[in-house]
Amino acid sequence: MNYYQSLGYLVLGSRLKRLSELFLSEINKSYRAEGIVFETTWFPVFYLLSENKTLTIQELCEQIEVSHPAASQLVTNLKNKGLVISTTSAEDARKQLVTLSEEGKALLERIIPVWDAITATMEEVAGASEEGSAILATLTKLETTFKSIDIVKNIQHKIHHPVKSPSNA
Structure with missing residues (x-):
């Protein structure tokens, strides 16, 4: 067991971040090995647009669970690369409709096999392994739990109202 592993939940976020960075680095190398210029941060928008020809920025926000400014920034970045097109909705001028451009569709065709x-x-x-198979379900459970409780409030409560165990009573 390494140092990080020995610290348990104190470094859960750090371990998840390190694992995520390692995984995303390997995925980026895989794209480059295939001669594909694609950033892993683009994945949610590309995947959603591969399943839904057109989405509003608000729909993107809801699906990928990011703020409106974050989704807008991602769409702007993809527009600047020529990979998506955004148009104003005919029904509601406040809504921007996002679709893959022809260049984006061509890139998508190259990415799907990856x-x-x-x-x-x-x-x-x-x-x-059994543990490996359970990882996605476990992550989903953790995400759901983290969204349903106020972690800061729970931590603060434990700081200010510690439970007295028989050994420290």
Whole structure:
């Protein structure tokens, strides 16, 4: 057991971040190895647009669970790269409709085999054991729990109202 592992929940966020950075770095290398210029941060928008030809920025926000400014910034970045087009909704001028451009669609066609290979590889690597198979369900459970409770409030309560155990009473 390494130092990080020995600290348990105190470094859960750090361990998840390190794992995420390692995973995303490997995925970015996979894109580059295939000669594909694609950033992992673009994935949620590309994937959603591959399933829904057009989405509003608000729909993107709701689906990928980011703020409106964050989604707008991502869309602007993709527009600047020529990968998406945004138009004003005919029904509601406040809504921006986002679609893949022709260049974005061509890139998507090159990316889909990489996504399939990523899925297959991760099913082999993570799904090879019972614990690995459970990781996605466990992450979903943690995300749901973290959204449903006020962690700061719970921590503050434990700081100011510690439970007295028989050993420190």
